[in-house]
Amino acid sequence: MSLSLDRPRRPRPTRLALILALLLGFGSLAYLLYTRLSPVATRLVRLRQYWSGPLAHQDWAVHAGERCGEAPFLMPTDGLIGFVWGDSFRPGKVHQGLDIFGPTGPDGLGETPVVAAYDGYLTRLPTWRSALIIRIPQDPLQPERQIWLYYTHMADSSGNSFISPEFPPGTTQAFVPAGALLGHQGNYSGDTDSPVGMHLHFSIVRDDGRGRFLDERDIRNTLDPSPYLGVEVNADRLGDRIPICQP
Numbered sequence: 001m002s003l004s005l006d007r008p009r010r011p012r013p014t015r016l017a018l019i020l021a022l023l024l025g026f027g028s029l030a031y032l033l034y035t036r037l038s039p040v041a042t043r044l045v046r047l048r049q050y051w052s053g054p055l056a057h058q059d060w061a062v063h064a065g066e067r068c069g070e071a072p073f074l075m076p077t078d079g080l081i082g083f084v085w086g087d088s089f090r091p092g093k094v095h096q097g098l099d100i101f102g103p104t105g106p107d108g109l110g111e112t113p114v115v116a117a118y119d120g121y122l123t124r125l126p127t128w129r130s131a132l133i134i135r136i137p138q139d140p141l142q143p144e145r146q147i148w149l150y151y152t153h154m155a156d157s158s159g160n161s162f163i164s165p166e167f168p169p170g171t172t173q174a175f176v177p178a179g180a181l182l183g184h185q186g187n188y189s190g191d192t193d194s195p196v197g198m199h200l201h202f203s204i205v206r207d208d209g210r211g212r213f214l215d216e217r218d219i220r221n222t223l224d225p226s227p228y229l230g231v232e233v234n235a236d237r238l239g240d241r242i243p244i245c246q247p
Ligand SMILES: [Zn+2]
Pocket: 095, 097, 098, 099, 200, 201, 202
């Protein structure tokens, strides 16, 4: 065995640079994940606190039919806006709407009312158990375009619907005025084995320009609800604060 092999190997400059670059890269990725995920962690803790005593945290809640300031939309349901537009639950997946958790907690299925946020035309596709979508011909903030309001999770874990009986599956373009009762919050996820925690998912969906709504699951097809509701619900601007209607 030669002596040279017994000497400790010194990192060569290129290797050092590579290690440094990796560390820096990892560090910035970790920072990015932290800033994205830490408000969500805070929101999760807050949701548990809210559900363990909704009456003690009434100042955290919004109310169905309430209008915040001069906002064009009414609040679509009661409860804590637990997760907002732009939250990231895991890398690569960005939340494209609001999750509002009713004060009855996870067991109070079908008790928290859901109302129309704005005048529009309600459609419920024949296969939709827990969801409906309302067409608004003139976006109140950009009247030259049409937008859609999507509401979901209004069924129990097996898919028994909590949508008002006047809007059965297959309903097409039924006019509903702002404030009309649409149904109640549920926990249906589409997978009967893993229901969501009871809440309303509400999002504002873009039109394809030819009168059809785009795929709601992609945040690029949705709009920041903040100016429509008069509440800061943009994750980037909200940080870990509580989104509530300011008097
Ligand atoms: Zn959601």
